[in-house]
Amino acid sequence: MNKIMGKLFPVLAALSCVVILAGIVLYALLGFNTAAEVPEGYTFEARYDVVLEISGHEADLQTLCEDTFEKSGLSFRGKEVLDSVDSNSFVNDTETVLRYTFAPRGASAETLAKAAETVRSAVETGEAYSDSRIIVSWHTIAGESFGDAAWRGAIAIAVGAIVALLYVGIRFGIASALAGTAACLHNVLFTYFFFAATRIPVYAFAPILYAAVAAAVTVLLWVLASVRMREDFKDPAFSSLTGKEAAAKSIAGSWKLVTFTAVAVAAVIVLFAAGPSVGMAALMLPMLLSVATAVYSVFVIAPNVVAPVKKALDRRKALKKGGYVGKKKAGADDLR
Amino acid sequence: MGKKKSAVFLILIAVIVLGLCFICTVSFPYGTDNMYTFNSVVGMMRKDAYLGGMLLDGENYLGGGYSAVYYPEGVISASEYEDNLAALTDTKEIEEYKETYVRYPDANGSVYLERKTACGEDGKVSDSFKEDFSAAVKLMKERISRMRLEGTSMEVRDDFTVRMTLPALFDAQSVVFNTFLRTGDFSMGYGSDAATAEKVNLRSTETINDYVKGAASRSRRGTPYVMIKFTEKGRDTIAEWTETADDTSVTLFFYVGDEAVISLPVSSAIDQKTLYISGNYTAESARAVAVTMDTALNGTSTSLGFTLKETVRSEATFGNWALIALYIAFGAAFLGMMIFFFVRYHMLAFAHLYTFLIYFVSMVLCVWAIPFLHFGIETLIAVALGGILLSVTDAMSYEIARGMYATGKTMTSCVKAANRRMLLPVIDISAAIALFGFVAYFIALTEVSLFAFTFALGAVLSALLVIAVNRFCWAALLATAKNPGPFCNFVKEADDE
Structure with missing residues (x-):
């Protein structure tokens, strides 16, 4: 397994680079696809006063609207009953808004206008609504997004990860710190730009949160692997192995723990996404990529960084132990 | 610890933990005819705009947000048009009114545009209005971005109105909605009232930026204030205006457009580069006022005026069922985790159960009590990650003990050795995560900041609980066990054979 991963590493690294570069270009040109948060579409609203509420005909109005939509071939994706409030005091006033939202596919301006007209005339002639004031309207909606917090988030993740990995360096050695830094850097960049490259619809704030989760899970998994690595490298059996072999053997030894932890995190994410809310699933499921990249980097990237660093450090240590005395003095042989 | 003492200790912990769990998670009505309600800590937590739910009293909704529609001058809703038309009785006036407005985008449109303001005589939307409106949208976006509020959204409705939604947990919605209405240039003046105040006299080569650099907000020792930074010229102007303030008090006015955003009565001379204004501001309202002024000074320029209408209380973005x-x-x-622990470690799982429940209660109380934390997706993920960290470190120590027990050592020595061997790794894992989280928290904004802080807090708590609670519960549980091996589902290699 380790050998296969070692051979495949250049290919996988190149693939990561392609995704990250494509993501950077598309991010610069188009930004993220924030359709999950700021959908284009329509709303249909019926604003009514307290009289309708008191007379108990709120449900009739909802039925009227929904029957009209059905007859017009309109399918709504959201329904809300909202309390109208005063713009200054924010205290409830006497009105209520019944709002339906439509995706561009589920409706068109013409059909909505006709549906509004039908509801309006039914309200004007209907006995149930005669004492109430009901205003029916429909609107086109175009969302705006703002991802201003992303830069600060990226700097925060970078500085946070560097400080955490400095601690790892002090406690577990420079090889662990460098491998952790490489893994974190890869995961944050890959996770963030993956969504720009693939155009998967996301909430505007979400990519940087996914990157933060990727960094946090990577730190967690890598420290778990480093704990094991520190113990293993003290073992005399490891001293006869090359740096690459030792790193691969130690990380392979921690696969159960790392995989168990990653599966637990993934399971929690899936459970959170499994509810009835489509929005929640759209927010949570992409977070699985954060966990997947963390596992990938611990098993694939980190060993390939630890090995050469450990090799160089071992060589330096050996040189020090060998008692290197420096260059021969010029003409020393002649003097003899 | 003796058997009796251990049993008492465990029962005591169980009672306390279950009591706290009950307070944290269960809401119930009480009193005559269920007149009163007890709301759990989780129920009372402030929720973000994406999540929300009604409290048990059926009156108070926590979470979600408020949304309002900004109508630019020259644009009115179809219902307002019809109301205005219905109020007119004179036929000539009715005809004139009808002539003044054009329905947009067509005869079925939801808004009316005023001729000469938003559209030309021919009824087509004027290019200048389109430019003004897109500049105003850009300005609104700048302002919202700088407010850095989680769960804020903005939509352009019917091409020429703006609907803004702010999270309900933000306590200055009214200030934001109403100050963000103000468009136009920044200006300052002094006098007795805002309408007649003498404004700064700009020469043809000057702009207001020659007098004022910008505005910002800060909080120090719990007092939020708005800061206005002047240039040397601005400082001299303010000094000149207020030099007689010791004898006769004056009022300084700071305007955005025609309306004063700040009125500051001054009773002593001011000669400083930065003016610090505190008042009845909260941190958020101070930020809203500062952002409004600073974007008027240094942001997108527009003078298109707006009117605020149709303010509604919106429920959670993900729906009430999401929570x-x-x-x-x-x-x-939680159930899945406990099944795993009970299957693998039998009765020893109780030690983990106690530790985990204390972790859960502590996190709930922290999120509830720490003012800048609230219940949101990011805090929930962080709490869950902290819980996983706790479970993993607990399992690691149990596995060490299991491995040692298999080699034939006594249970007591296995437990001691496992605790000793896990001490440094637990500290290392938690310290690395806590460093990552706390550092990221101080730099990041909104969601990432909340996630980082909560995860760091979870890591610290889980380390403390693994070191302190888990080992005591483990020792106490073993003291009550007749046969510790099967009690913990640990098997000696010799037994296997």
């Missing part, structure tokens, strides 16, 4: 689904998901995850 209940999250509770169920959390419960399912």
Whole structure:
């Protein structure tokens, strides 16, 4: 397994680079696809006063609207009953808004206008609504997004990860710190730009949160692997192995723990996404990529960084132990 | 610890932990005819704009947000048009009114545009209005971005109105909605009232930026204030205006457009480069006022005026069921974890159960009590990650003990050795995560900041609980066990054979 991963590493690294570069270009040109948060579409609203509420005909109005939509071939994706409030005091006033939202596919301006007209005339002639004031309207909606917090988030993740990995360096050695830094850097960049490259619809704030989760899970998994690595490298059996072999053997030894932890995190994410809310699933499921990249980097990237660093450090240590005395003095042989 | 003492200790912990769990998670009505309600800590937590739910009293909704529609001058809703038309009785006036407005985008449109303001005589939307409106949208976006509020959204409705939604947990919605209405240039003046105040006299080569650099907000020792930074010229002007303030008090006015955003009565001379204004501001309202002024000075320039209408209380973006689904998901995850621990470690799982429940209660109380934390997706993920960290480190120590027990050592020595061997790794894992989280928290904004802080807090708590609570519960549980091996589902290699 380790050998296969070692051979495949250049290919996988190149693939990561392609995704990250494509993501950077598309991010610069188009930004993220924030359709999950700021959908284009329509709303249909019926604003009514307290009289309708008191007379108990709120449900009739909802039925009227929904029957009209059905007859017009309109399918709504959201329904809300909202309390109208005063713009200054924010205290409830006497009105209520019944709002339906439509995706561009589920409706068109013409059909909505006709549906509004039908509801309006039914309200004007209907006995149930005669004492109430009901205003029916429909609107086109175009969302705006703002991802201003992303830069600060990226700097925060970078500085946070560097400080955490400095601690790892002090406690577990420079090889662990460098491998952790490489893994974190890869995961944050890959996770963030993956969504720009693939155009998967996301909430505007979400990519940087996914990157933060990727960094946090990577730190967690890598420290778990480093704990094991520190113990293993003290073992005399490891001293006869090359740096690459030792790193691969130690990380392979921690696969159960790392995989168990990653599966637990993934399971929690899936459970959170499994509810009835489509929005929640759209927010949570992409977070699985954060966990997947963390596992990938611990098993694939980190060993390939630890090995050469450990090799160089071992060589330096050996040189020090060998008692290197420096260059021969010029003409020393002649003097003899 | 003796058997009796251990049993008493465990029962005491169980009672306390279960009591706290009950307070944290269960809401119930009480009193005559269920007149009063007890709301759980989780129920009372402030929720973000994406999540929300009604409290048990059926009156107070926590979470979600408020949204309002900004109508630019020259644009009115179809209902307002019809109301205005219905109020007119004179036929000539009715005809004139009808002539003044054009329905947009067509005869079925939801808004009316005023001729000469938003559209030309021919009824087509004027290019200048389109430019003004897109500049105003850009300005609104700048302002919202700088407010850095989680869960804020903005939509352009019917091409020429703006609908803004702010999270309900933000306590200055009214200030934001109403100050963000103000468009136009920044200006300052002094006098007795805003309408007649003498404004700064700009020469043809000057702009207001020659007098004022910008505005910002800060909080120091719990007092939020708005800061206005002047240039040397601005400082001299303010000094000149206020030099007689010791004898006759004056009022300084700071305007955005025609309306004064700040009125500051001054009773002593001011000669400083930065003016610090505190008042009845909260941190958020101070930020809203500062952002409004600073964007008027240094942001997109527009003078298109707006009117605020149609303000509504909106429920959670993900719907009310999302919160209940999250509770169920959390419960399912907890159940799954406990099944794993009970299957693998039998009665020893109680030690983990106690530790985990204390972690859960502590996190709930922290999120509830720490002012800048609230219940949101990012805090929930962080709490769950902290719980996983706790479970993993507990399992690691149990596995060490299991391995040692298999080699034939006594249970007591295995437990001691496992605790000793896990001490440094637990500290290392938690310290690395806590450093990452706390550092990221101080730099990041909104969601990432909340996630980082909560995860760091979870890591610290889980380390403390693994070191302190888990080992005591483990020792106490073993003291009550007749046969510690099967009690913990630990098997000696010799037994296997």
